Amino acid sequence: xxxxxxxxxxxxxxxxxxxxxxxxxxxxxxxxxxxxxxxxxxxxxxxxxxxxxxxxxxxxxxxxxxxxxxxxxxxxxxxxxxxxxxxxxxxxxxxxxxxxxxxxxxxxxxxxxxxxxxxxxxxxxxxxxxxxxxxxxxxxxxxxxxxxxxxxxxxxxxxxxxxxxxxxxxxxxxxxxxxxxxxxxxxxxxxxxxxxxxxxxxxxxxxxxxxxxxxxxxxxxxxxxxxxxxxxxxxxxxxxxxxxxxxxxxxxxxxxxxxxxxxxxxxxxxxxxxxxxxxxxxxxxxxxxxxxxxxxxxxxxxxxxxxxxxxxxxxxxxxxxxxxxxxxxxxxxxxxxxxxxxxxxxxxxxxxxxxxxxxxxxxxxxxxxxxxxxxxxxxxxxxxxxxxxxxxxxxxxxxxxxxxxxxxxxxxxxxxxxxxxxxxxxxxxxxxxxxxxxxxxxxxxxxxxxxxxxxxxxxxxxxxxxxxxxxxxxxxxxxxxxxxxxxxxxxxxxxxxxxxxxxxxxxxxxxxxxxxxxxxxxxxxxxxxxxxxxxxxxxxxxxxxxxxxxxxx
Amino acid sequence: xxxxxxxxxxxxxxxxxxxxxxxxxxxxxxxxxxxxxxxxxxxxxxxxxxxxxxxxxxxxxxxxxxxxxxxxxxxxxxxxxxxxxxxxxxxxxxxxxxxxxxxxxxxxxxxxxxxxxxxxxxxxxxxxxxxxxxxxxxxxxxxxxxxxxxxxxxxxxxxxxxxxxxxxxxxxxxxxxxxxxxxxxxxxxxxxxxxxxxxxxxxxxxxxxxxxxxxxxxxxxxxxxxxxxxxxxxxxxxxxxxxxxxxxxxxxxxxxxxxxxxxxxxxxxxxxxxxxxxxxxxxxxxxxxxxxxxxxxxxxxxxxxxxxxxxxxxxxxxxxxxxxxxxxxxxxxxxxxxxxxxxxxxxxxxxxxxxxxxxxxxxxxxxx
Numbered sequence: 001x002x003x004x005x006x007x008x009x010x011x012x013x014x015x016x017x018x019x020x021x022x023x024x025x026x027x028x029x030x031x032x033x034x035x036x037x038x039x040x041x042x043x044x045x046x047x048x049x050x051x052x053x054x055x056x057x058x059x060x061x062x063x064x065x066x067x068x069x070x071x072x073x074x075x076x077x078x079x080x081x082x083x084x085x086x087x088x089x090x091x092x093x094x095x096x097x098x099x100x101x102x103x104x105x106x107x108x109x110x111x112x113x114x115x116x117x118x119x120x121x122x123x124x125x126x127x128x129x130x131x132x133x134x135x136x137x138x139x140x141x142x143x144x145x146x147x148x149x150x151x152x153x154x155x156x157x158x159x160x161x162x163x164x165x166x167x168x169x170x171x172x173x174x175x176x177x178x179x180x181x182x183x184x185x186x187x188x189x190x191x192x193x194x195x196x197x198x199x200x201x202x203x204x205x206x207x208x209x210x211x212x213x214x215x216x217x218x219x220x221x222x223x224x225x226x227x228x229x230x231x232x233x234x235x236x237x238x239x240x241x242x243x244x245x246x247x248x249x250x251x252x253x254x255x256x257x258x259x260x261x262x263x264x265x266x267x268x269x270x271x272x273x274x275x276x277x278x279x280x281x282x283x284x285x286x287x288x289x290x291x292x293x294x295x296x297x298x299x300x301x302x303x304x305x306x307x308x309x310x311x312x313x314x315x316x317x318x319x320x321x322x323x324x325x326x327x328x329x330x331x332x333x334x335x336x337x338x339x340x341x342x343x344x345x346x347x348x349x350x351x352x353x354x355x356x357x358x359x360x361x362x363x364x365x366x367x368x369x370x371x372x373x374x375x376x377x378x379x380x381x382x383x384x385x386x387x388x389x390x391x392x393x394x395x396x397x398x399x400x401x402x403x404x405x406x407x408x409x410x411x412x413x414x415x416x417x418x419x420x421x422x423x424x425x426x427x428x429x430x431x432x433x434x435x436x437x438x439x440x441x442x443x444x445x446x447x448x449x450x451x452x453x454x455x456x457x458x459x460x461x462x463x464x465x466x467x468x469x470x471x472x473x474x475x476x477x478x479x480x481x482x483x484x485x486x487x488x489x490x491x492x493x494x495x496x497x498x499x500x501x502x503x504x505x506x507x508x509x510x511x512x513x514x515x516x517x518x519x520x521x522x523x524x525x526x527x528x529x530x531x532x533x534x535x536x537x538x539x540x541x542x543x544x545x546x547x548x549x550x551x552x553x
Numbered sequence: 554x555x556x557x558x559x560x561x562x563x564x565x566x567x568x569x570x571x572x573x574x575x576x577x578x579x580x581x582x583x584x585x586x587x588x589x590x591x592x593x594x595x596x597x598x599x600x601x602x603x604x605x606x607x608x609x610x611x612x613x614x615x616x617x618x619x620x621x622x623x624x625x626x627x628x629x630x631x632x633x634x635x636x637x638x639x640x641x642x643x644x645x646x647x648x649x650x651x652x653x654x655x656x657x658x659x660x661x662x663x664x665x666x667x668x669x670x671x672x673x674x675x676x677x678x679x680x681x682x683x684x685x686x687x688x689x690x691x692x693x694x695x696x697x698x699x700x701x702x703x704x705x706x707x708x709x710x711x712x713x714x715x716x717x718x719x720x721x722x723x724x725x726x727x728x729x730x731x732x733x734x735x736x737x738x739x740x741x742x743x744x745x746x747x748x749x750x751x752x753x754x755x756x757x758x759x760x761x762x763x764x765x766x767x768x769x770x771x772x773x774x775x776x777x778x779x780x781x782x783x784x785x786x787x788x789x790x791x792x793x794x795x796x797x798x799x800x801x802x803x804x805x806x807x808x809x810x811x812x813x814x815x816x817x818x819x820x821x822x823x824x825x826x827x828x829x830x831x832x833x834x835x836x837x838x839x840x841x842x843x844x845x846x847x848x849x850x851x852x853x854x855x856x857x858x859x860x861x862x863x864x865x866x867x868x869x870x871x872x873x874x875x876x877x878x879x880x881x882x883x884x885x886x887x888x889x890x891x892x893x894x895x896x897x898x899x900x901x902x903x904x905x906x907x908x909x910x911x912x913x914x915x916x917x918x919x920x921x
Contacts, residue, residue, distance in 0.1 A: 004574060011581035018588035025595060030602065120570045184585045192631060194655035270628060275652060276620075334651070 002134050002169040005117060006176025009110035009138035013177070014184050016087055016109065017143065020102060023095030024263060037097065037259055038252035044096020045248025048089040048302055053241040056085025061297065062100075062304040063108030065397045067136060067158060068405050076115050076129035083112035089302040093244070097262035099251045099292040103143040104304020107158075110139025110177075130166050133158045137170040138177035144306075145190050147178040149360035156353045157394070190266065193273045193365040196337035198373065203332055206324045207373040210317055210338055211345055211380025217316050218349025218381060219388040221290050221309070226396050228298035233400065240300065247296035254288045261288045264307040269314045269343070273365070275336030279322035282339075286315035305393070309350040310343045317342015340370055341377050348378040349385040352392040419503055420496030422538045423517045423528035432457040432516075432526060435482040439471050442481060446471075451531055453512035455491075456481045461524045465491040467512050493518045496527060500538065503530050600629035604636050607643065616647035627656075634664060641673050650680050668697030672710050684721060688714065708737055708744075719754060728755040735760070742768065749781055758788035769798070776805045780812055787815070790918050792822050814909065821911040827884060828918055838879040841887035844919075846871060847912045848894035855901035863894055888919055 027040050052060050059082050070078045090105040114135025118128035133154040141150035151174045155167065198204075232243055255262040258281070272282060293308040321338020340361065347357040357378055362371055391399065398405045424430045432455045433445055446454060446468060453467035464485035471484070478484050492510030494503045496517055506515050514531035518524070607622030623640040630636055637660045644653035654677060660670050675690035691714040699706040711734055718727040731751050734740075740748070745764055752761035762785035768778035779802035786795035796819040802812045825847075827840040849867040852860055870890050876883055895916045 004578075008574065008578055008581070011578060011585055014585045015581055015588060018585065018592055022588060022591060022595070030599065117570075117574065120573075121567055184582075184589050188631070192628075194659070267628065271624065274624075276624060 001117060001121070001131065002172040003176050005110075005114045005131060005135050006138040006141075006173035007180060008117070009113050009135050009173070010142040010177030010180030012087070012109055012113060013106045013139050013142035014181055016091065016106060017102060020091050020094045023091060024097070027095055028097070028262075034256055037255040037262060038249075041097040041248040041252040041255065041262065042245055043248075044093050044098060045244040045246075045296075045299075045301055046242060048093040048096075048098075049241045049244035049300060051085070051089050051092070052244070052300065052302060056081060056089060058082040059085035059089050059108075059302055060300050061302065061397075062104035062394075063106070063111075064104050064157070064304065065394045065401070065403075065405075067108050067111040067132065068394060068398065069401075069403055070111065070115065071129060071132045071158065072405055073403060075125040076118065076132045078108070078112035078115040078132075080112070080116050083109050083116065086112070086302065093301050093303055094263060096248070097251060097255055098244075098248060098296050098301045098303055099254075099261060099263065099265075099289060099308060100296050100301055100303020101264055101305060101307025101309075102303070103140060103306035105302060106139040106143035107136045107304075108139075110135035110137075111158075114138075114173075130169070133166055134169045134173040138173035141174040141177040142181045144360060144364060145178070145181060145188075146360050146363035147174045149356050149363050150174045150177075152356040152359055153353060156356050157351065189366050190364045191270050191273050191340075193340055193367050194275070194334070194336065195369065196333050196340065196367060197369045199333045200331040202328070204373065204376065206320070206332060206338070207341060207377045208380060209324075210320045210342060211377035212384060213320050214313060214316050214342055214345030214377060215349045215381035215384025215388075217286065217290060217312060218309075218346050218385045221294060221312060221346075221350055222385070222389050222393050222396070224290065225294035225297055225305075225393070226400070228294050229397065229400055232298050232300065243299045244296075244301040245299070247292075247299035247301050250295045251292045254292050258285060258288060260285055261292055265289070265311045266307070269311055269339075272314050272318045272339045273336050275334040275339075277318055277322070277335070279319055279326070279335075282315045282318040282322065286312055286319060289315065305350065306347070309346045312350075313343040313346025314339040315342070316346060337370060337373075340365060340367065341374050344374045345377045345381040349381040350393060352382065352385065354378050354382045417500045417538055418496065419494050419498045419500055419517055419530055422500055422534045423496065423530040424534060425528045426459070426526055430529060431459055432462050433466060433481060434458065435463055435485075436480045438480055439478065439484070442466060443468070443471055451514050451533070453510075453514050455514070455516040455526055455529060456485055457524070457526065460526065461522075462491075462516055462518075462526045463487075463524070464489045465493075465510065465512055465514075465516065469511065491516070493523065494530065495520050500530075500535055503535065507532070596629050600626045600633065600636065603629065604639065608639055611639070611643050611646065616643055619643040620647055620649070634660060634667060634670065638669055638673055641677070645673070645677055645680060650677055653677055666693070666697045668694045668699040668706060668710065671697050672713070675710075675714070679717060684717075684723075687717065688726070691717075704737065704739070708734065708740075712744075712747075715751060719751065724755045727751065728757055731755060731757070731760075735764070746777055746781065749785070753781075753785060753788060756788075758785045761785040762789060765798075769801070773801065774805050776802050776809065776812075779805070780809070780815075783812070783815060787819075787914070790914075790921055792819055792826065792914065792918070795819060796823065818909050818911055818914070822914045822918075825911060825915045826918060827888060827915075834881050834884060835879045837881060837884040838875070838887065841884040841891065842871060844912070844915060845887050845891040845894070848891040848898065848916070851912060852894045852898040852901075855898055857901050860894075860897050863897055866890055867894055892916065892919065 028036060058066060058079070063086060067078070070076055086105050086109050090102065094100065094102055111132045112135070114131040115128055118131040123131070136158050137150045137154040140153055141147040144150065151170050154170050235243065251262065260268040271277065289308055289312045293305060296303065297305060318335050318339035320342065321332070321335035324338070325332045325335050344357045344361040347360065348354045351357070358371065358375055361374055362368065395405050433442060435456055435458065437445065446452065453465055455462045456466050457463050463482070466481055466484060475483070492506040492512055492515045494506055494515055494517055503515055507513060514529050516526050517528040517530055518526055603622045603626035607619045607626060610622060611619035620640070620643045623636065623643050626636045627640045637656060641653045641657045641660070644650070644656070657670065657674050657677060661667070661674060664670055671690045671694035675687045675694055678687035678690055691710060694710045695707050695714070711730055715727060715730050715734065718730065731748055735748055745768060749761040749764035752758070752764070762782060765778050765782035765785055768775055769782050772778065779798050783795045783798035783802065786798055796816065799812050799816045799819065802809065803816055806812060825840055825844060827837045827844065832840070845867055849864060853864065867890055870887060895912070
């Protein structure tokens with residue numbers, strides 16, 4: 001199914017890209033009058049606004065939060081109507097010049113296709129949920145022409161787990177979709193960038209400044225978007241269908257002054273990456289886009305923020321690089337190089353996926369030389385953004401809708417404490433039950449320890465775990481623990497770096513209440529023990545009452 | 554956990570679903586192909602429009618406007634080397650060689666043997682002052698791949714290199730290029746004259762004379778060919794042949810001041826030349842004394858101190874009586890003194906031996 005999902009999401013996204021592009025050309029013929037740039041975004045916003053309210057209410061917005069809603073609270077359910085609505089409404093709004101991107105909607109379209117296919121084949125909800133990131137990766141691979149970044153994004157942002165078991169399917173879908181894109185549109189990167197390189201070590205300083213500026217720009221963007229969204233949400237529901245017109249009018253007025261602000265703006269980004277721009281123009285465009293995109297998004301237009309974040313980043317980078325190059329021409333590269341790094345900086349600051357952003361920029365431009373400055377700037381921007389705007393944009397948008405999506409932090413909390421933080425280390429008081437102990441002494445030992453099971457061995461090495469059940473059901477002729485535990489017996493154990501939850505799992509599987517904590521290099525070497533008592537104590541549960549009730553006898 | 558096991562409800566027949574998906578995939582593929590075709594055609598047309606506008610502006614000298622349009626054309630159709638090249642030309646013309654260079658490099662990576670791209674690279678190298686690199690690119694252009702009239706374009710490229718070498722006064726390299734250029738068949742009369750003229754510049758008068766001679770033989774009324782031949786013969790020291798050539802040119806163009814001046818100089822030289830075999834010893838001696846006198850006057854005019862002894866030797870020689878039986882050795886003795894005076898004069902500041910100085914021409918002949 002991963003192949004089929006990759007194929008269909010690739011074909012659909014390619015159609016989406018081509019259709020949007022061709023519609024845009026028809027709406028803005030060469031040398032068309034300036035009034036078009038005001039009226040067409042306004043009309044597009046009104047038409048798509050009506051369609052969204054009347055027919056496709058779930059196709060509003062970017063598509064990423066909606067996909068995450070589907071994944072985490074709707075068992076992976078995205079309707080076919082939403083997929084079709086997203087395709088149609090985004091085509092209209094993006095072609096009319098609304099300052100939003102096509103990648104977020106593509107992700108929802110891909111996820112929707114996966115969800116529909118999974119349901120049509122009658123898969124379980126767990127399997128349908130598992131297919132959602134598969135569709136996302138396929139769609140993003142085609143939308144950005146970045147197969148690796150698509151895989152990373154599906155894992156890093158959508159699932160929030162880089163080791164998710166669906167990795168193989170995600171990779172397959174991404175690769176299939178990317179091949180479809182190449183078969184139809186050829187082998188062209190999204191952006192064409194001249195070969196840039198680090199001219200002088202002093203440039204690292206400029207890239208640090210760029211990281212700071214990009215981070216601050218990202219925070220402005222996110223805060224403005226969230227504030228505007230709150231304001232629009234307070235408006236009466238009857239105004240919902242024309243709210244997008246506010247965004248359309250704003251971007252139209254900006255576009256009247258500077259046409260580059262209209263639409264996704266990748267053509268102009270491509271030009272800026274080539275180093276061809278006036279500094280004043282790119283600085284104004286960065287500010288305009290930082291205002292126009294939140295207005296378009298918050299007012300309810302259909303479209304994403306990936307593309308605009310790249311545009312804003314490129315403009316911020318170009319402006320910063322332009323100033324640096326004018327001041328220190330001998331020590332700095334062409335400002336186009338800074339525009340390139342700026343794209344990743346804004347992406348890392350706004351979307352908060354630093355790893356995806358580095359790989360994405362690399363794949364989009366196929367320029368390896370700039371990767372180290374890119375990583376530095378991205379990381380700085382990411383940290384600044386995290387400090388000044390603690391909630392990532394998609395989680396914050398979900399919160400505005402009353403949905404609590406799992407964040408990176410909450411996932412870390414779920415992972416909880418490690419065994420090493422909770423276990424009792426082996427010492428003079430805590431040590432394995434000697435293998436030569438007879439069953440009666442062993443029972444007494446367990447009674448003293450107030451537990452049902454315990455590792456058996458000498459001070460350092462263990463041969464297994466004995467429990468009361470084994471003692472009761474043991475052979476009568478067994479004289480010692482060594483007689484009860486067969487050689488090479490499998491016994492439950494954990495490592496010190498395992499989560500505590502795994503210790504509980506192992507206890508359940510082994511039917512024991514204490515498991516040994518062993519060395520990763522030598523499994524028979526015991527480092528400590530962990531039992532229910534220690535685990536409950538770690539969670540602040542007093543053990544006296546509990547154990548007095550639960551202990552046998 | 555229980556949700557994980559829940560079926561998503563109405564599972565239609567897998568076969569029917571697969572068939573529907575196949576139909577949808579085929580439909581989408583057809584739609585994609587159709588849209589991609591439209592996009593390719595519209596993009597190509599748009600790129601052509603921008604290219605035409607940019608080219609027009611470039612020809613009108615509006616390089617800034619040209620760069621804008623040509624960049625647009627290049628952005629829309631990056632695979633078209635013609636668009637890339639014209640953009641490089643516009644960038645280069647507007648002085649933005651640093652922007653043009655990477656573009657050209659990527660083009661050359663794709664098409665390393667493209668004659669036009671290499672020619673542009675050579676021009677860029679000239680602009681950035683790297684003559685060695687420029688020469689290498691010119692050679693790649695000359696031996697590269699061209700479309701249309703290959704020979705003409707290659708010769709034009711070589712001629713551009715030749716002009717550069719003339720400008721930089723690189724006579725050795727120039728001579729090598731001229732020999733190659735001369736070997737190309739089918740050169741027009743104008744080109745042949747230009748090659749001969751450049752041979753003269755490269756101090757290869759014999760080759761120049763050969764070309765001019767063939768042109769003059771083909772058309773004896775060709776003034777430029779005869780004058781050129783005169784110049785070449787003059788450089789070779791063949792004053793009589795030079796005189797004859799100028800004479801033929803003069804017959805066709807009596808008002809040509811250059812030819813007239815050369816003829817006057819050559820008449821003087823002919824009257825002075827002591828190396829002619831037909832001269833008697835007495836006449837040879839008389840001419841030698843006259844040359845010595847002119848050399849003395851020339852050295853005196855230079856006004857530098859330290860030549861008093863030489864001048865005195867010359868004066869003594871001129872003041873001495875003519876031997877009763879003059880021999881060729883007597884004449885050669887006088888000429889030897891004249892040569893010393895001439896060499897001293899050549900060391901003077903501002904001394905210049907031009908082709909229009911009869912004494913210089915005679916001394917050159919004597920020296921050879």
